[in-house]
Amino acid sequence: MIKFWNKRIKYGTLTENENLDAELAAIKKEIKSSVKKKFAGSLAIRMVDSGSCNACEAECNALANPYYDLERLGIHFVASPRHADVMLLSGIMTFNMTPHVKDAYEQIPEPKWVISIGDCPVMTAPFEKTYAINAPAENHLPITHHIAGCPPSPLEIMQGLLEFLRKI
Numbered sequence: 001m002i003k004f005w006n007k008r009i010k011y012g013t014l015t016e017n018e019n020l021d022a023e024l025a026a027i028k029k030e031i032k033s034s035v036k037k038k039f040a041g042s043l044a045i046r047m048v049d050s051g052s053c054n055a056c057e058a059e060c061n062a063l064a065n066p067y068y069d070l071e072r073l074g075i076h077f078v079a080s081p082r083h084a085d086v087m088l089l090s091g092i093m094t095f096n097m098t099p100h101v102k103d104a105y106e107q108i109p110e111p112k113w114v115i116s117i118g119d120c121p122v123m124t125a126p127f128e129k130t131y132a133i134n135a136p137a138e139n140h141l142p143i144t145h146h147i148a149g150c151p152p153s154p155l156e157i158m159q160g161l162l163e164f165l166r167k168i
Contacts, residue, residue: 020155027158028073034165035074039085043075046084046108050101050137052091055151056118060088062154075161081107086164089143092120092127093135105141113144115164118151144168 035043047060060077063070070076078084081104093101105114114137116122121137129135137143145167147160 024068024155024158027155027162031075031158031162031165032073034162038165038168039074041074043086044078044084045075045086045088046078046081046104047088047090048081048101048104050089050091050097050121051094052118052120056090056120059151059154059157060090060117063157068154068158070158081105082109084108085112087112087114087141089114089116089121089137089141090118092123092133093137093140095132095134098134098140101137102140113164113168114141115145115147115160116143117147117157117160118149120150122146122148124148 035041047057049057062068064077081087085108087105087108089101091097105112116137120127121135121143123129123136127133127135134140145160145164147157149156152160
């Protein structure tokens with residue numbers, strides 16, 4: 001045990017990535033200022049699953065941990081589309097979920113935007129078009145921005161949200 005602590009004192013914490021931390025700090029700063037300017041400090045996102053494997057949702061859940069901490073930046077996930085500014089759409093658009101996704105979109109007050117996340121909504125996922133799939137999502141909703149990846153990492157999601165904020 002003494003060898004472990006001597007090594008720890010000599011080399012410090014080896015799991016830190018200083019370059020990533022610096023990049024993340026810059027992204028957080030720009031997101032916070034953009035949300036403050038464009039959304040009066042509070043951006044509400046309604047996550048809608050249109051038939052996914054839940055990998056994108058798990059990565060979005062990681063955004064709430066203390067390392068990424070989207071709440072501190074003014075971005076929070078809401079339970080009702082009526083309280084949302086943005087719809088975050090994940091999953092392949094299935095036939096059964098299409099009317100529910102459209103209904104959720106209609107309930108979001110104006111102005112409203114849709115961000116698709118992952119490879120499924122744009123049909124670059126490894127799924128064949130079958131009777132149960134009603135994709136791509138852009139045939140049913142006006143997609144403002146897309147965050148690619150299967151699933152995208154929390155850092156990629158934050159970069160995608162920053163690109164969205166720059167775009168609008």
